[in-house]
Structure formats: structure tokens, C-alpha cells
Amino acid sequence: MMGRTLIELKNICFSYENNRPVLREVDFSIKEKERIGLIGSNGSGKTTLLHLIVGLLKPQKGRITIFDKERTCEQDFSEVRQKVGLLFQNAEDQLFCATVAEDIAFGPLNLGKSHNEAEEIVAKVLKQVGLEGYQDRITYKLSGGEKRLVSIATVLAMEPEVLLLDEPTYGLDEESEKRVLNILSALPLAMTIISHHRNFLEKITDNIVRISQGKIC
Amino acid sequence: MHKEQLYKGDSIIHSLDPRLRIVCAVFFSISVAIVVNTRTAVSALLIAVVCVLMAKLDIKVVGDRIKKLNFIMAAVILLFIVSFEGKAVHFSPQGFSRGLLIVLKSNAIVLFLTASLATIELTTIGHALHHLRVPNKLVHIFLFTIRYLGVLHQEYERLIKAMKIRGFIPKMNIHTYKSLANLLGMLLVKAIDRSERIVAAMKCRGFSGKFFILRHFIFHKKDFIAAAIMAGFVLLIIGVDRL
Numbered sequence: 014m015m016g017r018t019l020i021e022l023k024n025i026c027f028s029y030e031n032n033r034p035v036l037r038e039v040d041f042s043i044k045e046k047e048r049i050g051l052i053g054s055n056g057s058g059k060t061t062l063l064h065l066i067v068g069l070l071k072p073q074k075g076r077i078t079i080f081d082k083e084r085t086c087e088q089d090f091s092e093v094r095q096k097v098g099l100l101f102q103n104a105e106d107q108l109f110c111a112t113v114a115e116d117i118a119f120g121p122l123n124l125g126k127s128h129n130e131a132e133e134i135v136a137k138v139l140k141q142v143g144l145e146g147y148q149d150r151i152t153y154k155l156s157g158g159e160k161r162l163v164s165i166a167t168v169l170a171m172e173p174e175v176l177l178l179d180e181p182t183y184g185l186d187e188e189s190e191k192r193v194l195n196i197l198s199a200l201p202l203a204m205t206i207i208s209h210h211r212n213f214l215e216k217i218t219d220n221i222v223r224i225s226q227g228k229i230c
Numbered sequence: 231m232h233k234e235q236l237y238k239g240d241s242i243i244h245s246l247d248p249r250l251r252i253v254c255a256v257f258f259s260i261s262v263a264i265v266v267n268t269r270t271a272v273s274a275l276l277i278a279v280v281c282v283l284m285a286k287l288d289i290k291v292v293g294d295r296i297k298k299l300n301f302i303m304a305a306v307i308l309l310f311i312v313s314f315e316g317k318a319v320h321f322s323p324q325g326f327s328r329g330l331l332i333v334l335k336s337n338a339i340v341l342f343l344t345a346s347l348a349t350i351e352l353t354t355i356g357h358a359l360h361h362l363r364v365p366n367k368l369v370h371i372f373l374f375t376i377r378y379l380g381v382l383h384q385e386y387e388r389l390i391k392a393m394k395i396r397g398f399i400p401k402m403n404i405h406t407y408k409s410l411a412n413l414l415g416m417l418l419v420k421a422i423d424r425s426e427r428i429v430a431a432m433k434c435r436g437f438s439g440k441f442f443i444l445r446h447f448i449f450h451k452k453d454f455i456a457a458a459i460m461a462g463f464v465l466l467i468i469g470v471d472r473l
Contacts, residue, residue, distance in 0.1 A: 069430045091436070099434045105381055106427040111353035111373055118444045123436035128444065151353065153380050171435060 016045030019175055019203055020066060020097070025075035027061060035061050037227035038075075043175060043203050050214030051207045053224035059207045060102065062224070063177045067099050095124060098173035102180045104160035113139075113155075113163055114148035120171045138166040142196055158189030165196065176204040182213055236287055236348040243285035244349050247453045248358040251346040254460045258346075259339050261467045268327065270471040271334035277463055278341035285345045292344055299340050303333045352376045360443055370441060378424075385420055389413055 020043040028034040035058040043049060051059050064070045065077065068090025077084045079093050101107045110116035117138060118131040126134065139147055142162040155163065161181070168176065181197065182190045190213070197204065198217055208214050214221050222229050237244075243251070262274045282292060307329035313320045350358070356373040360366070393409065400406050 064430075067434055069433065091433075091438070094434050095436055099431075101427065101431050103427070106424060107431045109374065109377055109428050109432065111356065111377060115444045119432075119437075119442075120435035122442035122444070123438065123440075131444065151351075153377055167435065 018042050018044050019080060021076075021078045022062075022065070023076045023078070025062075025065060025072045025077070027058070027065060027070065027072045034227055036065075036072075036224075039224075039227070039229050041229055043205055045203055046201065047203050048218040049205045050218035050221035051205055051224065052209065052211065052214065052221060057224045058227060059224055060179055063099060063179055063205065063207065066177060067094050067097055095171060096173055097175045097177060098168035098171050100164060100168050100176070100178045100181055102183055104157070104164040107164040107167060108152045108160060111151060112148070113144075113150045113152055116152055116163065117167050117170045120167060124171070134170050134172075138169045141169060142166045143192065158185055158192070161185060161189065161193065162196070165193070169200075174202065176200070176202050178204060178206045180207050180209070182208060182210065236291060236344070237351040237354075239286060239349060241284060241286040241349075242452075243281065243345055245452070246456050247447055247449050248350045248354050249361055249447055250449070250453050250457055251350060252355070252358055252362060254457075255343055255346040257464045258342050258460070261464045262335050262338050262342075265335060265467065265471050266331075267471045268331055268334065270467055271331055271338065273470075274467055275334050275338040275341070278338045278345065281345035282341050285349050287344065287349070292341070295340065295344060296337065299336060300333070303336060306332060357443060357445065358447065361447060366441060378421075381424075382417065382421060386413075386417055389416060 020041075022039060022041040025036055025039045025041070026034060027036040035056075039058075039062070041062065051062070053059050061070060065072055066079070068084065068087065080096065082089070084090055084093055108116050110119060114132070114135050117135045121131045121134050122128075135148060136145075139145055142165055144159065144162055144166070147159075147163070150159075152160070152163065165181070176197075178197070181193050185193065194213065194217060197206075204218070206214060206218060211221070224230075258274075258277075262271070265271050265274065307326070310325035310329035310332075311321055313322060313325075347355070353373065353376060356369055356376065359372065360369045390413065393413065398409060400410070
């Protein structure tokens with residue numbers, strides 16, 4: 014039923030500077046259009062796993078294969094980051110430009126798009142998240158829910174093939190949570206979603222895996 | 231926290247190109263600063279007042295700024311007039327005219343800056359500076375500061391509240407200084423952590439060290455007219471003053 018494997022982690026071991034290991038010989042894979050929910054207690058290594066996939070952290074042991082190519086150095090991963098979008102837990106960290114339009118255009122401009130193309134992408138993704146006409150709003154004046162939607166838009170603007178979402182509903186009210194749920198459900202992309210809410214994950218993902226004591230089960 | 235409400239408005243000043251307004255503010259301030267003649271200083275002040283009126287600013291907000299400035303200026307004048315020699319106190323009339331010149335000049339500059347710069351939104355100032363060829367790094371430090379000053383302030387408020395609900399009352403003692411030092415240290419550590427997360431987020435979106443600016447400004451006919459008028463004023467101020 015599922016297509017080809019997009020991301021494959023094999024035998025991954027990781028620990029932060031001389032501390033106890035966070036991940037112990039973990040295997041993990043994401044196939045085309047597959048939606049995986051990731052749960053686990055605080056500090057169990059969920060975020061670490063996503064950061065390893067986009068190369069923000071480097072494993073001490075193991076192989077990371079993404080789009081049929083083994084990824085080791087920074088250059089490999091900067092290629093990966095164009096196709097694998099990571100949504101951070103805290104929208105304040107993700108939105109660093111002054112206006113919404115600039116923030117969303119940041120990615121596309123880095124990828125070498127022209128100003129006109131970037132403006133078009135901005136309008137398109139804002140429509141996708143239901144915030145049409147927000148281009149000139151000042152990011153620090155947005156509400157918590159709006160900030161989250163705009164940060165989703167910044168990730169979508171990269172036109173990714175895989176989405177990695179780190180607690181996309183963290184700190185949101187019921188109304189905003191529903192909006193996020195609807196937006197994500199409508200996307201035809203492979204996703205991995207971290208959340209503490211089993212309910213939310215059951216609505217949106219195909220299967221849920223748990224990380225516990227450095228292992229995926 | 232964000233006290234920049236003056237940028238909201240639809241006056242003729244608000245509609246001028248921000249780049250022009252920044253350049254005017256710089257030249258006007260320099261020319262007024264080197265004035266030595268009281269009469270020229272008065273005319274500069276008049277020009278500034280007219281600009282404030284043209285910008286249709288909230289008089290109360292502007293008045294507040296002027297009040298704060300002149301409070302300091304009163305102390306300056308006092309220093310110029312009064313001098314002590316042993317136990318005798320001297321009053322100097324030349325000191326008064328010197329002091330008056332400084333008061334006039336500073337008021338003129340502050341009023342003009344209020345009309346020209348406070349009417350631009352902070353982020354737009356950043357972009358205008360970029361287009362005026364201010365080094366990229368400085369512009370981005372400026373823009374990042376605007377973006378994260380509020381976030382840092384919120385973090386500070388959260389921490390200070392957490393201290394207060396546990397009975398913290400600032401006093402003149404070592405415990406207070408230690409606690410405040412902890413608070414500052416915590417803010418610093420959190421700020422560094424945050425900056426690392428922001429860099430990570432930027433990398434994820436293909437950042438490789440170069441920033442792009444999305445919007446551009448356009449110089450209109452009225453900007454040329456305003457530029458000519460301001461150039462005239464600045465030349466007059468410098469020229470007439472030395473006659």
C-alpha cells in the first residue's frame with residue numbers, strides 16, 4: 014500500500030555530551046504518504062530524533078539514508094532540509110523576521126526564487142493555512158494560534174515532501190487546534206508528528222509509535 | 231513594551247519615503263548641532279514645530295517627550311548659570327544665553343526626529359537603513375533586536391512573577407542582589423539557548439549566511455519636492471548662522 018521509503022534510520026545511537034544515551038540503536042523509517050505519530054514521556058528523545066533527521070544533531074553511531082542517499086556531512090543535510098520541513102515546538106523560535114511575508118519568503122529566497130515567485134508562494138501558503146491578507150502583519154504582534162499557523166506556512170513555503178512536526182498543537186486552544194488538524198489532514202505529504210495527545214494523533218496519523226528508554230516500540 | 235504608536239497616521243510626512251526621512255533627520259540634526267547663533271536656533275525650532283504639526287501627531291505624546299527632555303535641560307541651564315567661588319555664589323548672564331542656545335537646539339532636534347523618524351515603523355527603519363547601504367550585519371542586529379526585545383521582556387516578567395509569588399521583595403541586602411543576579415543570569419542563558427534554536431530554524435529553511443530583503447521602496451515626485459525643501463532649510467541654517 015505504501016510507496017518507497019523516503020527516510021531510513023538504522024542503528025542510531027545518540028547522547029548529549031557524556032550524559033546517559035538518549036537513543037539506543039534505534040531504527041525508524043518514513044515511507045511515501047505515511048503518517049506516523051510519535052509519543053513518549055518528556056526527555057525520551059522524540060525531538061532529538063527529528064533533529065537527527067534534518068542534521069541539526071549528528072548521531073554517534075548508525076546510518077541515516079534519506080531519498081536513497083546516505084547522509085553524513087552538513088552539505089548532505091542542507092540538501093535534505095529543502096525537502097524535509099521541520100516545525101519547531103515553539104513558534105517564537107521559528108518566526109524571526111519582522112513581517113509575516115518576509116518570514117515566509119525567507120526559505121524560498123534562500124532556495125534562489127525570485128521576488129515575484131516568493132510573493133506568489135507567500136500568498137499561496139497563507140491561503141493554505143487560512144490567513145489570507147496577513148502579509149504585512151508584524152510577527153511579534155500575532156496571537157499564539159496565528160503564530161503557529163504562520164510557522165506552519167513558513168515550512169510549507171519550502172514545498173517539502175516530508176513534514177516533521179514537533180508538537181504542532183502545543184499551547185493552542187481548542188479552536189486553533191482544530192484549525193491545525195484540518196490544515197494538516199488536507200496535506201498529501203508524509204508526516205511524523207510528535208504530540209502528547211493520543212486523541213489528536215489518532216485523528217491524523219496511520220500508526221502511533223512510542224519512544225521509551227531510548228528505544229522505539 | 232512596544233511604545234511606537236506615533237507611526238500610525240496618514241499625514242503628508244507619513245507618506246514620504248522613509249529613506250528620505252532618515253537622511254533629512256541626519257542632516258537637520260548635524261546642521262542644528264553646529265549652530266552658534268540664538269536666532270538661527272529659534273528658526274530651526276520653528277521648522278521642527280511646523281514639521282510636528284504637519285505630521286498631525288498626538289500632542290500629548292509629543293508633549294510628554296518634550297517634558298522629559300526639558301527636565302534634564304533645566305539642570306543643564308542651572309549648571310551654566312550658577313558658579314561657586316569659596317562661599318560666594320555667582321550668577322552669570324552669559325551662561326544663561328549659552329544654556330538657552332543648548333535648550334533651543336536640543337528641542338529643535340528632538341521635535342524634528344519625532345516628526346521624521348518616530349513616524350516610521352521600527353521594522354521599516356531597518357529596511358530603509360539597508361537600502362541606505364548601512365552594513366548588513368548592523369541592520370540585522372537592529373531587526374533581530376526589535377523582534378526579540380518583547381520576547382525577552384516577557385521572559386523577564388515571567389521570571390520576576392515566579393519570584394514574587396514566592397515572597398520576593400527587593401530590598402537593600404545581599405539576598406536581593408544575589409536573586410537579581412540569578413535572574414539576569416537566567417535571562418542570559420535562556421537568550422543564548424533561544425538564539426541557538428533560531429539558528430537551527432534558519433538552517434532548516436536553507437539559510438547559508440546571506441539575507442534577502444523582500445520589499446523595495448519607491449521614490450515619488452513629492453519626495454523630490456520634500457528633499458529639495460529640506461536641503462534648502464539645512465543650507466539656510468548653516469549659511470545664515472555664520473553671517
